[in-house]
Amino acid sequence: xxxxxxxxxxxxxxxxxxxxxxxxxxxxxxxxxxxxxxxxxxxxxxxxxxxxxxxxxxxxxxxxxxxxxxxxxxxxxxxxxxxxxxxxxxxxxxxxxxxxxxxxxxxxxxxxxxxxxxxxxxxxxxxxxxxxxxxxxxxxxxxxxxxxxxxxxxxxxxxxxxxxxxxxxxxxxxxxxxxxxx
Amino acid sequence: xxxxxxxxxxxxxxxxxxxxxxxxxxxxxxxxxxxxxxxxxxxxxxxxxxxxxxxxxxxxxxxxxxxxxxxxxxxxxxxxxxxxxxxxxxxxxxxxxxxxxxxxxxxxxxxxxxxxxxxxxxxxxxxxxxxxxxxxxxxxxxxxxxxxxxxxxxxxxxxxxxxxxxxxxxxxxxxxxxxxxxxxxxxx
Numbered sequence: 592x593x594x595x596x597x598x599x600x601x602x603x604x605x606x607x608x609x610x611x612x613x614x615x616x617x618x619x620x621x622x623x624x625x626x627x628x629x630x631x632x633x634x635x636x637x638x639x640x641x642x643x644x645x646x647x648x649x650x651x652x653x654x655x656x657x658x659x660x661x662x663x664x665x666x667x668x669x670x671x672x673x674x675x676x677x678x679x680x681x682x683x684x685x686x687x688x689x690x691x692x693x694x695x696x697x698x699x700x701x702x703x704x705x706x707x708x709x710x711x712x713x714x715x716x717x718x719x720x721x722x723x724x725x726x727x728x729x730x731x732x733x734x735x736x737x738x739x740x741x742x743x744x745x746x747x748x749x750x751x752x753x754x755x756x757x758x759x760x761x762x763x764x765x766x767x768x769x770x771x772x773x
Numbered sequence: 774x775x776x777x778x779x780x781x782x783x784x785x786x787x788x789x790x791x792x793x794x795x796x797x798x799x800x801x802x803x804x805x806x807x808x809x810x811x812x813x814x815x816x817x818x819x820x821x822x823x824x825x826x827x828x829x830x831x832x833x834x835x836x837x838x839x840x841x842x843x844x845x846x847x848x849x850x851x852x853x854x855x856x857x858x859x860x861x862x863x864x865x866x867x868x869x870x871x872x873x874x875x876x877x878x879x880x881x882x883x884x885x886x887x888x889x890x891x892x893x894x895x896x897x898x899x900x901x902x903x904x905x906x907x908x909x910x911x912x913x914x915x916x917x918x919x920x921x922x923x924x925x926x927x928x929x930x931x932x933x934x935x936x937x938x939x940x941x942x943x944x945x946x947x948x949x950x951x952x953x954x955x956x957x958x959x960x961x
Contacts, residue, residue: 627821628821628822628824628825628895628898629825629895629897629898629899630825630892630893630894630895630898630901631893632892667891667908668890668891668892670816671816673816674816751817751818752818754818756822757818757821757822758818758821
């Protein structure tokens with residue numbers, strides 16, 4: 592029975608899939624910028640997937656869902672990368688994925704939108720509102736924005752790493768999602 | 774002790790030169806062991822903090838060294854004692870010039886290494902210094918070796934400099950050390 596439901600779900604997903612835009616991974620990026628002793632440090636999520644369904648004429652019907660592979664986080668330094676997957680930081684073994692699922696998209700001026708949604712990192716879900724700028728470019732849809740979050744709200748950096756004098760609490764998530772127009 | 778000194782005929786360094794000399798000495802005597810210690814620490818907030826302090830102190834030395842050189846151009850060092858052998862004069866001049874060069878090159882190599890390793894230097898956590906190089910791991914690793922080698926060279930030169938200063942004071946019993954520590958040359 593369970594198997595049938597799964598098959599039905601899989602078929603349903605397969606049917607629905609074409610309605611969702613395809614992510615152009617080469618042009619898309621997900622970067623977290625933190626400050627370490629006042630020094631901006633950029634970390635790149637090398638792997639993430641996104642499903643976007645958006646029509647600028649009807650933003651309220653738009654939807655997006657993102658899934659980020661935590662282990663793909665790359666600070667450009669082997670020591671730093673080893674550290675961030677640990678329990679005190681992302682605990683990548685226990686929480687391999689972060690997700691963002693929109694709940695409401697509102698227009699906010701020309702080419703600008705506010706995407707409210709649920710952001711889940713390290714098993715903790717918080718409501719956030721991401722400012723998004725949108726444009727169509729050569730048959731593709733480009734969504735860009737910067738979402739400031741507080742790492743400690745997601746327990747990222749526990750124990751001695753709670754010290755915000757070393758690593759600031761605020762982290763800017765710079766995202767650029769380029770997807771084929773459906 | 775002062776009674777046995779040779780008569781005071783030698784000029785001292787200017788107060789500015791003396792202040793810069795001792796300030797830089799204090800900083801490099803802190804920076805060198807700090808550099809050795811921090812690089813062996815496990816990844817921790819303490820390690821990140823010490824790296825930042827090391828960079829800030831290094832930038833300070835760099836600026837003080839430039840100030841020292843600029844000052845020295847207008848205020849030449851007092852001449853060596855009259856009876857000093859030629860080889861000692863040459864050795865002293867060479868050591869001093871190399872020390873000045875390293876006071877510039879050591880912090881510069883650290884700054885370049887930070888840039889190449891992708892960690893910008895932000896002085897005191899406030900003033901971002903421009904990254905002189907783009908991120909390049911191989912170059913960063915090479916610059917680490919350059920930084921270490923220059924540091925051990927600097928340490929050897931400082932040891933020579935210190936040894937010579939003590940020799941002047943205790944063996945030659947002249948007033949060379951007193952030019953940098955004027956109180957030693959004061960008459961009782």
